[in-house]
Structures are given as C-alpha cells and as structure tokens.
Amino acid sequence: MATKDTSLSATQTGSMITDSLGSPGQIAFNPDDYTSTATLRKAIEDYIRLRLGDGLVDVELDPVHYKTAIDRALSRYRQRAQHAEEESFAFLDLLPETQEYILPREVMTVKAIFRRGIGSVTGTTASQFEPFASGYLNTYMLVAGRVGGLTNYELFTQYQKLAMNMFGGFMNFTWNPVTKKLTLVRKIPNSGFQYLRMSGLTANGITPGSTITINMDQSWGPPAYNGITVGAQVVIVNCTVTGYNNSYTVTSVSDDQKTLTVTAVTELGATTVTGSQLLQSNIYSPTPNDVAETVLLQIYNYKPDSMLFNDNRVYTWIQDYALAVCKDMLGQAYSKFGSIAGPQGGTQLNGPALKQEAKTEMDALEEELKRYFDGSEPLTWVMG
Numbered sequence: 001m002a003t004k005d006t007s008l009s010a011t012q013t014g015s016m017i018t019d020s021l022g023s024p025g026q027i028a029f030n031p032d033d034y035t036s037t038a039t040l041r042k043a044i045e046d047y048i049r050l051r052l053g054d055g056l057v058d059v060e061l062d063p064v065h066y067k068t069a070i071d072r073a074l075s076r077y078r079q080r081a082q083h084a085e086e087e088s089f090a091f092l093d094l095l096p097e098t099q100e101y102i103l104p105r106e107v108m109t110v111k112a113i114f115r116r117g118i119g120s121v122t123g124t125t126a127s128q129f130e131p132f133a134s135g136y137l138n139t140y141m142l143v144a145g146r147v148g149g150l151t152n153y154e155l156f157t158q159y160q161k162l163a164m165n166m167f168g169g170f171m172n173f174t175w176n177p178v179t180k181k182l183t184l185v186r187k188i189p190n191s192g193f194q195y196l197r198m199s200g201l202t203a204n205g206i207t208p209g210s211t212i213t214i215n216m217d218q219s220w221g222p223p224a225y226n227g228i229t230v231g232a233q234v235v236i237v238n239c240t241v242t243g244y245n246n247s248y249t250v251t252s253v254s255d256d257q258k259t260l261t262v263t264a265v266t267e268l269g270a271t272t273v274t275g276s277q278l279l280q281s282n283i284y285s286p287t288p289n290d291v292a293e294t295v296l297l298q299i300y301n302y303k304p305d306s307m308l309f310n311d312n313r314v315y316t317w318i319q320d321y322a323l324a325v326c327k328d329m330l331g332q333a334y335s336k337f338g339s340i341a342g343p344q345g346g347t348q349l350n351g352p353a354l355k356q357e358a359k360t361e362m363d364a365l366e367e368e369l370k371r372y373f374d375g376s377e378p379l380t381w382v383m384g
Contacts, residue, residue: 040309044070048323052330065329066322073321078302080369083314083376085300094188094293098237101182106301110182113171114296171295188293198236198283201244201273203264210264211251212244214283228260229253239281242269313375317365324361331355 045066052059078084085108092101092113103110164170172185199217203210214236228234232250239245248262273281308314334351372378 034306034310037306037309041070044319044322047319048326051323052326061326065326069322069325072325073318074305076321077318080366081374081376083374084303086303087300090297090299092295092297094295095237096188098188099184100238103180103182105180107180107299108177108302109300110175110297111300112298113173115169115171198278198281203268203271206268206271208264208266212262212264213259215259234283236281236283239273240277241273243267244273317374321362321365324358327354328358331358
C-alpha cells in the first residue's frame, strides 16, 4: 500500500491525495483548508481604513461600523449574484406520518425530489416485481454479445417516466423559503410502530442533560403508552420549540403510563411546551425500520461566508462594496454639520460629496454583477 507523503501532497506512486470535504449532511466545503473568515474580515477592515486615509486623518468609524458594512456587502451580493448560490444534492429520511420537514437555513430552493423507485413502492421484493425492467435488464445487460438498439432504450426510458407520472414516482411538494419548511403533498404510511399525541412537555432546565417530562394527550389515541418501558427509544417530531425534536432513551415511566421522562440531548428553547406549539407534534417509538423511505433532494444553497471570502473574484467586490457603505455612513454623519468650529474659520466637512461618491461606487459595483464579472453564469433563454 502506498504511504502518504504530506510534504508532496502525493503518494509514493505519484497519485494525488484527496480528502473528503465535510461530514455527511453538510455542504462539501472545508474552511480549514483556506484562510479563515476572521482573518479575511480583518483584512477588509484594514483595507477600508487605509482607503479612507486612516493614519493621515482621523476616521471616526468604530468596529461595529466595519462589521455592518461587510455584512451589508455580503447580503447585497447574495441578493444580486447567481454566483452566491450553488446547486447541490442532499438525502432526506422520510418518517412515517410526517409530511413537514425543516431544512437548514442555508437552503434557498428545493427544485426536485427524486425517489429510488418508479412508483408508490420501492424495493426488490416479489410483490414489487416489475417485468418490463427485468426484461430490459435480461436483454441488454445479462446476455453476452447482444447489443440493443437506441430506439428500444428510448422507449424504455419513456416507459419509466410514464410509470413515474402515473404511480407516484414524482413527489409533489411545497417549499417555504422563509421558514425553510418542506411540505410533502402525500401521506407517508405508518410502518407499525406506536404513534401517539402529546398534551405537553416540561423540562427542569434548558441545558443538555435536563429532564424532560412527556405528558400524553388522553383524548387522542390509545389511553396509555402501551408498554413502553425504561430504556426504550422514543422520537419527538414536529415540535415548534427548538431542541425538542430528537431521539431519546426513556429514563422513567409512571405507573399509569400517562407520563414518561427522557434526558435532553441539546439546548432547549423553552422549559414548557403546550397548546398550539404541539398541534403538529407527535411521539413515536421506532422500530429498526422506522425510516419509511430515503429520497434525494435537488437544492440550491447559499455558499458559506468562508467560501465567498476565499473566491478572489468575489472578495474584491465585497471589499469595494463595504468601502462604499462606510463612505455612505461617514457622509451621513458629516452631513449633520457643515463645518467644525476652529481657528481661521474651522474645517469644512464633505458629507454630501462622500454620500454621492458612495452611491456612484455602489451603482458601478452592482453594474459589474449584471455583467457577470464575479463569475456568475449568464441568464439562459427566457420565453413568455
């Protein structure tokens, strides 16, 4: 086996060394391999100070002004530039009886949901046998020396598409870009585990390790937890208060099985959850096959700040736009006074001139985005 030569970033056989970028479920970008965001933010602040003449004259901006200017440049770039987003794919485990999912805040658009099968059932069991696909596989894949025509292959793919349209191969959904809520327009079937409604959740603290007491709604479903014992696994889903949606190990069960306790694994958003906060919430005790189906999401997500800062085409734009915002802030302050009292008539302030200069620079920078100077892809054909 070839050994890793870190000084050459290659194996002894000359092969390039590659590393996995990020963990499963995260954006494939490792900030540790690039200049840190804090370092590049500090460089932008130094750039702005020097461009405004700091050291030669007094610049009245505080650190909070520089931070605001950089944040404004980032938000404006993300609003205007196609290069601020990237297409990516993510796997989502669908849970039985659950139609709503909250995706990470970086996700801006969900374009499509892809399933493993062509219809409402997936898998390879005898009841899900599909004869046409098996015939195609036998003809073109398993028989040595036989080559099929492209016409047959085209017919096969069109058949698959038609079957998906007819039998649920394409999953309808709605996406809210503000709340990041993905709602599936279909019912995910229950796989047989215990599934109950809660009337309230209470915790003796908000830190991890706090005890959460779960009270069951007696007016809905079975009258008790049906034999859930200490050590069993339970899952809370669709709770609107942060920190509660998670998998837990039962630590105690009341004699009447109307309440049970678990231990918090993340920080909780509140110590009491009742009423409307639990309208869509449920608790279930999973089986080994509690995930009903895994689907693939085609999404567009914002690139992390560290990725934008390490892109030379974007970094210079952010520098100049943040500088223009700082000029506008100084111009706003200087415009309050025409001059500063002093000997020989005092000092004249250039507030209006700074504001106009800032506006001109920001307009020019936004015009650069329209011309795709940052590497964004131009628009395609638009019809209608």
